[in-house]
Amino acid sequence: MSKSAVKAFTPSGFVYKSTDLPEATKKDHKKLGLTTDNVMFLFREMFLQRRFEERAAQMYQKGKFGGFLHLYIGQEAVSSGVNFVLQPDDDIITAYRDHGWGLVRGISAKAGMAELFGKATGCSKGKGGSMHYFNAEGHFWGGHGIVGAHIPVAAGLAFANKYEENGRIAAGFFGDGAVDQGALHEAFNLAQLWKLPVLFVVENNGYSMGTATNRHTATEIYKRALGYDMKHAIVNGMDLFSVIETMQEVAKDIRENSNPWFLEIRTYRYRGHSMSDPGNYRTKEELEEFKNNDPIERLKTYILDKKLAKQAEIDAIMDEVEKEVLEAVDFADESPFPESNTLYEHIFSGDDLVIHDHK
Numbered sequence: 430m431s432k433s434a435v436k437a438f439t440p441s442g443f444v445y446k447s448t449d450l451p452e453a454t455k456k457d458h459k460k461l462g463l464t465t466d467n468v469m470f471l472f473r474e475m476f477l478q479r480r481f482e483e484r485a486a487q488m489y490q491k492g493k494f495g496g497f498l499h500l501y502i503g504q505e506a507v508s509s510g511v512n513f514v515l516q517p518d519d520d521i522i523t524a525y526r527d528h529g530w531g532l533v534r535g536i537s538a539k540a541g542m543a544e545l546f547g548k549a550t551g552c553s554k555g556k557g558g559s560m561h562y563f564n565a566e567g568h569f570w571g572g573h574g575i576v577g578a579h580i581p582v583a584a585g586l587a588f589a590n591k592y593e594e595n596g597r598i599a600a601g602f603f604g605d606g607a608v609d610q611g612a613l614h615e616a617f618n619l620a621q622l623w624k625l626p627v628l629f630v631v632e633n634n635g636y637s638m639g640t641a642t643n644r645h646t647a648t649e650i651y652k653r654a655l656g657y658d659m660k661h662a663i664v665n666g667m668d669l670f671s672v673i674e675t676m677q678e679v680a681k682d683i684r685e686n687s688n689p690w691f692l693e694i695r696t697y698r699y700r701g702h703s704m705s706d707p708g709n710y711r712t713k714e715e716l717e718e719f720k721n722n723d724p725i726e727r728l729k730t731y732i733l734d735k736k737l738a739k740q741a742e743i744d745a746i747m748d749e750v751e752k753e754v755l756e757a758v759d760f761a762d763e764s765p766f767p768e769s770n771t772l773y774e775h776i777f778s779g780d781d782l783v784i785h786d787h788k
Contacts, residue, residue: 445635445642445711447718450695453668453727457735461673465737471513471669472732473746475505475725478529480754481538485528485545488758489704494546498559501529503667503699506724507602507632508533510672514680515598520568520586522579523602525560526632526698527572530602535567538757548764554775555767568597577603577610580629584616587627591687598683600628606637608650620689621657628683629691632666634698639710651693659691666696667722697722 458468482500489498501508504526512533515521523530531541536552544551545559553563560574570586573579583601590597607613608631620627631650635642642650654661660682665671672694679690697719701708708716732738 445697445715447667447722449635450667450722451663451665451671453665454671454674456670456674458670458731458737461670461677463673467513468728468732468737469746471509472725472728472743473750474533475509475669475728476747477538477750477753478505478508478532479725480750481532481541481757482528484754484758485542486700486704488542488545488761493762494558496558497525498545498704499526499702500698500700500704501526503719503723504632504634504696505529506669506672506728507630507666507694507696510669511600511630511676514673514676515600518568518595519597520570520583520590520599521602522570522583522586522599523572524576524579524604524607525572525574526604527560527562530572531562531564531569534564534569536562536564536569538753539760542754542757542761543764546761546764547766548761549767549771550760550764554771556771556775577607577612579603580607580610580612581616581619583629584620584625584627587620587625587689588623591623591626596684598626598628598680600630602630602632604637605631605633605635605642605646605650606640607631608646608653613653614656617653617657617659617689617691621659624687625689626683626687627689628679629689631691631693633693633695635695636698636702636710638702639706639708641710649693651691654691660688661691661693664692664694666694667719667724667727669724669728 478501482502485498486500508529521530521534528541531552540550540552544553544555544557544562547555547558549555553561557563560572563571580601580603583599586599590599633642633650637645651661651663662675664675682688683690699716699720729743732743733740
């Protein structure tokens with residue numbers, strides 16, 4: 430390989446900087462309409478996602494389950510902030526980095542961990558695994574493994590909601606690696622043409638599968654909306670209050686005026702694309718810079734500075750979460766695998782499927 434090629438693909442400095450993040454909001458929780466209980470709930474929810482993912486990584490390394498495992502560590506302010514503003518019956522669909530989304534949309538830590546373990550007690554009955562969480566009761570329509578393929582489904586959910594005149598929003602989430610898929614443009618075009626009540630969100634964590642955004646996308650991602658005259662904004666995804674502040678405005682506009690929106694929420698994943706990715710395309714200094722902007726630590730500091738809770742109360746919440754996740758691991762480990770006769774369940778609608786034994 431030539432020296433120029435080596436230089437092009439070897440990290441030689443900051444490819445993605447914390448200065449690429451928009452300025453965090455200056456508003457406090459009261460101006461956003463949040464109570465102290467709301468703030469404490471959101472802290473717990475974000476910390477649950479973090480500990481769940483960390484334990485999932487440990488169990489993966491212990492060989493408790495295999496396949497792909499894409500961790501959400503570092504992005505927790507996005508899921509918690511957006512979900513807090515949306516209504517429980519609004520529809521959410523996302524890609525394969527879906528554990529955090531499942532947890533905020535009603536999937537318990539036990540059901541989530543059991544799904545990773547491939548157990549029958551999992552949220553998808555052990556047949557979906559890490560990339561295919563699902564909770565119909567929580568209007569969470571899954572993690573999807575084909576990059577960008579679910580973006581038109583988000584538009585389809587919005588079309589159904591508009592047709593039914595039920596006042597719901599459909600929100601579709603995807604990574605920066607999906608913005609170059611043609612499906613995004615088709616969905617944007619129809620969403621704007623038909624004025625669908627849909628929110629498209631790219632969780633831009635800087636690297637898609639392992640290539641820096643500025644090496645695979647010719648312009649800034651939010652500009653994808655310009656070609657369709659679609660409302661758009663850039664959001665600091667490392668700051669919970671910034672996500673909530675923007676979402677309050679956006680959700681109101683979508684619900685009242687049926688205007689589609691596109692948000693580029695700039696965030697950061699601390700781990701590789703998946704467990705098999707060592708992340709050699711970025712520097713340790715860059716990683717540490719973003720960890721200094723950690724969304725959970727930022728919220729914890731805010732809680733202490735505003736005297737919303739004492740350190741002992743925060744420690745108690747963290748201990749409680751740790752216990753919940755450890756119980757989830759035990760639950761998953763002790764749960765049974767799916768029976769072979771369940772293989773054809775949840776494929777077709779209705780009960781008229783006939784299975785023939787060709788032994």
